[in-house]
Amino acid sequence: MKPVYIAGAGMTKFGRSEWSLMELASNASLAALRHAGLGKIPVDSVVVANMGAARVNRQTALGSALVDQLALYPAMAEAVENGPASGASAFKVGCQAIASGMADVVLVTGVERMRVVNGLEGTDFVASLSQPEVEYIYGVTLPSLAGMFARLFMDRFGVERRHLAMIAIKNHENATKNPYAHIQLAVTMEGILTAPEAVVNNPPIATPLHMFDCCPVSDGAASIVLVSEEVVGKLGGPKVRVAGIGQATDTHAVHEREDPTDLKAVRIASEKAFSMAGLTPQDVDVAELHDAFTILEIAESEAAGFFGRGEAHKAIERGETKLDGKLPINPSGGLKAKGHPVGATGVAQLVELAWQLRGDADERQVKNAKIAYACNFGGFGNNVVATVLRREEK
Amino acid sequence: MAYISELEASLRPPAMDMPPYPPKVITLASGEEMVVRQVERDEVPILLEVLYPLLWVERDFYDIVAARLFGELLAYKRYRVKDEYVLAGLIDGVLAGMVNGRLMDAKTGMSYHTLTVRRGLRVGSHLFAAKMEYHIEHCKQEEVLIVAESPIGFRRWMIEYPLEKRFEVQHELGGVPSWVLLKETYYNAKPRLVAGRRPAPEDLLRGAETIMLPDEETVVRQVVGEKEGRE
Numbered sequence: 060m061k062p063v064y065i066a067g068a069g070m071t072k073f074g075r076s077e078w079s080l081m082e083l084a085s086n087a088s089l090a091a092l093r094h095a096g097l098g099k100i101p102v103d104s105v106v107v108a109n110m111g112a113a114r115v116n117r118q119t120a121l122g123s124a125l126v127d128q129l130a131l132y133p134a135m136a137e138a139v140e141n142g143p144a145s146g147a148s149a150f151k152v153g154c155q156a157i158a159s160g161m162a163d164v165v166l167v168t169g170v171e172r173m174r175v176v177n178g179l180e181g182t183d184f185v186a187s188l189s190q191p192e193v194e195y196i197y198g199v200t201l202p203s204l205a206g207m208f209a210r211l212f213m214d215r216f217g218v219e220r221r222h223l224a225m226i227a228i229k230n231h232e233n234a235t236k237n238p239y240a241h242i243q244l245a246v247t248m249e250g251i252l253t254a255p256e257a258v259v260n261n262p263p264i265a266t267p268l269h270m271f272d273c274c275p276v277s278d279g280a281a282s283i284v285l286v287s288e289e290v291v292g293k294l295g296g297p298k299v300r301v302a303g304i305g306q307a308t309d310t311h312a313v314h315e316r317e318d319p320t321d322l323k324a325v326r327i328a329s330e331k332a333f334s335m336a337g338l339t340p341q342d343v344d345v346a347e348l349h350d351a352f353t354i355l356e357i358a359e360s361e362a363a364g365f366f367g368r369g370e371a372h373k374a375i376e377r378g379e380t381k382l383d384g385k386l387p388i389n390p391s392g393g394l395k396a397k398g399h400p401v402g403a404t405g406v407a408q409l410v411e412l413a414w415q416l417r418g419d420a421d422e423r424q425v426k427n428a429k430i431a432y433a434c435n436f437g438g439f440g441n442n443v444v445a446t447v448l449r450r451e452e453k
Numbered sequence: 454m455a456y457i458s459e460l461e462a463s464l465r466p467p468a469m470d471m472p473p474y475p476p477k478v479i480t481l482a483s484g485e486e487m488v489v490r491q492v493e494r495d496e497v498p499i500l501l502e503v504l505y506p507l508l509w510v511e512r513d514f515y516d517i518v519a520a521r522l523f524g525e526l527l528a529y530k531r532y533r534v535k536d537e538y539v540l541a542g543l544i545d546g547v548l549a550g551m552v553n554g555r556l557m558d559a560k561t562g563m564s565y566h567t568l569t570v571r572r573g574l575r576v577g578s579h580l581f582a583a584k585m586e587y588h589i590e591h592c593k594q595e596e597v598l599i600v601a602e603s604p605i606g607f608r609r610w611m612i613e614y615p616l617e618k619r620f621e622v623q624h625e626l627g628g629v630p631s632w633v634l635l636k637e638t639y640y641n642a643k644p645r646l647v648a649g650r651r652p653a654p655e656d657l658l659r660g661a662e663t664i665m666l667p668d669e670e671t672v673v674r675q676v677v678g679e680k681e682g683r684e
Binding site: 177178242244245246247249250251254255256257258259260261262271 | 479480481482483484485573574575578579582604608644645646647648649650
């Protein structure tokens with residue numbers, strides 16, 4: 060396989076957008092293309108990640124639409140839909156095109172405009188990823204699955220609500236340093252858990268998960284320019300190499316898993332990615348995890364191999380995952396506070412990590428970051444893409 | 454009481470005795486302390502200053518709410534509405550939001566508006582709850598008539614409490630069919646939705662004596678929405 064590099068990364072601010080779906084995608088793409096500084100080097104292929112445009116925006120064939128918006132003809136184009144893992148899946152497709160020699164420059168853009176529908180419809184649209192015959196028809200939603208998962212996980216490993224609150228506080232704090240984050244608001248333990256008013260400030264959503272344990276519903280887009288070794292040699296700036304990608308699946312219905320607290324797909328995908336990179340979890344300097352719910356940051360950090368089973372919440376207590384800790388997790392604010400435009404999320408995680416490895420993350424820069432890891436968690440853990448990036452010294 | 458001419462007095466609606474709203478303090482999710490207190494007539498001009506730029510903000514129906522509230526506050530200041538009251542939420546003396554309403558008679562209240570300047574902290578929910586608390590607990594009313602002018606309001610009041618339909622009654626805000634909060638509904642919702650501590654600490658009350666305007670950045674970022682497209 061030929062090596063693949065990230066030459067440029069850009070995104071729109073996440074939140075509630077007045078921009079159309081294609082305006083979001085175009086603006087993120089233009090930002091990434093400008094960042095890459097390709098000059099006259101053409102884009103060979105465009106891959107767009109999206110989950111719900113056909114349903115909520117009445118638009119399909121997003122790859123062709125983005126090529127047209129940006130006048131990138133005659134570039135190859137397609138769209139990738141893989142639930143909340145669409146972003147990293149599209150990134151993988153882009154990497155495959157370069158690794159195989161089919162392309163030298165690929166634009167990967169993730170986009171979602173889901174605030175156009177109300178909360179109930181948005182929740183239902185995301186719930187459509189659940190198993191149709193044994194989950195969806197009984198009213199299962201992602202918060203309800205996460206609530207059941209959290210209850211089981213907390214019971215088994217002694218995780219308490221205060222640990223979940225610590226994650227929310229950390230990620231909200233990180234997001235205040237990220238101008239692209241949906242929610243730029245610091246929260247406190249008192250305000251969301253211990254004060255008498257916390258019951259009103261932070262109402263239950265799907266117990267034991269409360270409002271500040273859940274990501275917001277966001278619009279937004281994120282974009283990455285992938286290039287071959289030949290092209291990266293012509294460009295300036297630090298070299299960020301795609302060191303490893305792993306993907307794994309698990310049962311569609313969560314209750315069919317032997318141990319529902321074991322995120323097997325995260326574990327296997329991560330093992331594959333680290334193996335391909337020739338690295339271990341202990342080599343990682345910074346990570347972006349798919350914390351659609353705070354409990355998932357704990358569970359994924361264990362399944363990825365950063366901590367032993369039942370150990371992550373203790374590391375959080377010790378502050379190890381803070382921006383200045385041993386392994387900073389979600390410096391962007393994570394899905395929790397940066398936001399979660401579903402199809403854009405996987406790309407946005409990699410945008411943040413590319414910036415971190417290039418030293419472009421401003422106030423939230425992790426010192427000396429050279430190896431980065433991302434976990435894009437599709438379905439409720441039934442389709443996971445793990446990615447390892449590495450900064451190559453000149 | 455200052456002298457009022459006979460003509461001016463005849464233009465004013467008859468007033469009932471209204472109990473004062475005892476101030477309280479609410480710890481917000483950010484850890485900040487918000488004082489909720491009654492607004493006097495001579496403080497209205499500063500609230501109008503906050504409302505003025507919002508008259509043109511279409512997002513989340515701020516324009517209609519700000520415009521109507523502007524008129525209602527003027528009517529309160531100039532004695533042109535019967536038995537109105539205004540409450541404000543202040544963080545370090547800076548206005549975070551405001552609510553108002555009036556008493557229709559001893560038994561029934563009418564909620565007017567809730568407007569939040571500091572968004573994302575459930576300030577509007579807290580202030581709306583304070584308004585219901587005033588009607589039911591302090592004015593001893595049996596019910597409050599309510600409508601929503603934005604989907605956010607509908608979720609916060611009609612769904613969260615939840616309110617009952619009283620569609621045969623046209624609300625004063627545009628003749629929209631009314632919903633109603635009954636005393637029983639209020640007390641059922643109180644543990645979930647009504648927060649605050651009394652007595653409010655003296656130092657916080659002193660800090661909330663003078664209403665200060667939020668800075669422009671706060672208004673733009675929290676109400677209008679930050680400009681997009683940063684790279």
